[in-house]
Amino acid sequence: MPDAVGLELIADEVNTRHDGAILGTSYDHGQATLLTGPDQVHDVLAYLREAPGQEYHFLASLHGADYLPAVPRFAIHYELLNMARVERLRVKALIEDPGEGELPEVDSVCDLYPTANFQEREVYDFFGIVFRGHPDMRRILMPEDYEGWPQRRDFPVGGDPVIFTNTENEVPGWTR
């Protein structure tokens, strides 16, 4: 785990290489986070993966989150891991909500970390964030014909009618 000073050094290093790619840093609960944007995240991860002294070769986890009242609304978290030094570093890509009817987009990192394949599909499935350059951008856990992005904070719970034997006549389209 890089400490707060080490995190600033990493941020500076990435920023000198890719100008303005790191929007900020945060360090809490002993976890270091680099903040970046949807267009820079691929460059940042490529740098952190390859640059000597960084070498975060293992992507432990990739997950999305919806911070609804906040702007930017979405974030994708990349939990990087350097196994030799046992250091974890989180990269957080902040993503704006483009508004009604449009889906936010971010660069896929499947080419750098093949493990991101399923996890990016999962984020797409639940948050409706499209990964540019992903080899197979489909839903993964929800049904293919499902409409809506269930893990968004404004998606209601109980919005789907549940079919029981006593309600099957009331659920439209079920008995057709």
Place this chain on the structure above:
Amino acid sequence: VDQVSTPTEQRWADTRRTPEQLGRDAVARTDAQVIGTSPIERTELEREEELFTINMGPHHPATHGVLRLLVSLEGEFVRDLNPVMGYVHTGIEKSCEQHPYWKVIPFVERMDYLSYYFNMEAFCGCVEKLLELEIPPRAKWLRTLHLELNRISSHLVGLGTTALDLGAISMFWYCFRERDKVLDLCEMSSGQRMHTRYFQVGGVFEDIPVGFAEKVRGFCKDMPERIDQYAALLDRNEIFLQRTKDVGVVPRERLLELGVTGPLLRAAGEPWDLRKVTDYLAYPELEFDVPVGTVGDNYDRYKVRLQEMRESVRIIEQCLDGLPEGPWIADDRKVVLPPRHELSTSMEALIHHFKLVTEGFRVPPGEAYYAIESPRGELGCFVVADGSAQPARVHMRDPSFVNLQSLREMCIGGYVADLIANLAMLDPILGGIDR
């Protein structure tokens, strides 16, 4: 013989015989024998002619749950494979956002339903990280004890069902017999056999009862002998060896790229175990080894799991020996329920009890990722807290979900029968994959 056009079809037509020409027993032979060519030689046929895409699952006993595999076959060979999942998706992560933190624990337990203690530990540990709450030493050791019991029972199910898929049904009964003993121990300490909800934020629900330690010691005494018996049944079993040796090998570097962790990675020779490299619970004070394989085939995966059970027994014994005295849950009244006896004498305790049960405790805003070593690899929990009594986001990085990506590379080019063995050795839990 029908009209033929391509050279390959001509060759097929030349070798085609009626059953009368072949004799009576021809029907019983395989088509490769009848036609006179081995399946390998047929790979030069055009893809469209020979590839046969079938669904394996969603309801196939060997898929260990409700997993569907879209398999493209060429004769007996697997040429492509795509897992399709989501059949047991129940929206647990979404449900977690609607409940107070203490009511989320039973939800997360039901994700990976064979390693429920691990899910609890991932979630509780993550919330404790957000609260910056230190749990008492006895709670740490009790958690470690139960985690390792759970690891044994989970590996036993994995081993038993694997052997069952390879045709050894007796292994299944023996493994489930020992697993039942672990479940008895769970029942003794928490009242439930599965999904115990034994871990709380701040410690554990209750101290272990009188006589529990002796029962666990008895189990630890028997278990190494049982593991030796399993090894005697399988280690040099000709059928088992032929089905597992040099099957499903994926190079270590590729496994790392695919994010595979746990026994699969260790079998390929990478000694990566979060219990050793990170500092959580009582593991830094315990002595145990990390078994690793050399080749990374299914036999190594089996051996690594078997040895991990032995190491778990060692850890459990050390936990019993070194179990510290003291409280088993933290003494933070804003998070942990006050002791029952205080409720009749202390107004303050009553208020705390009421607030904790009705609203739940609040967690300061922040986000944390907490990873532990589950029987299948790195089980991470990511929680976003917004300052209220309910989490704003709970995500489980389930090892089965990530490890499943390596199944394609294990199976391509192998037999269909090896696909079953590979899937069994991958040991995926569909409840964890679909959540």
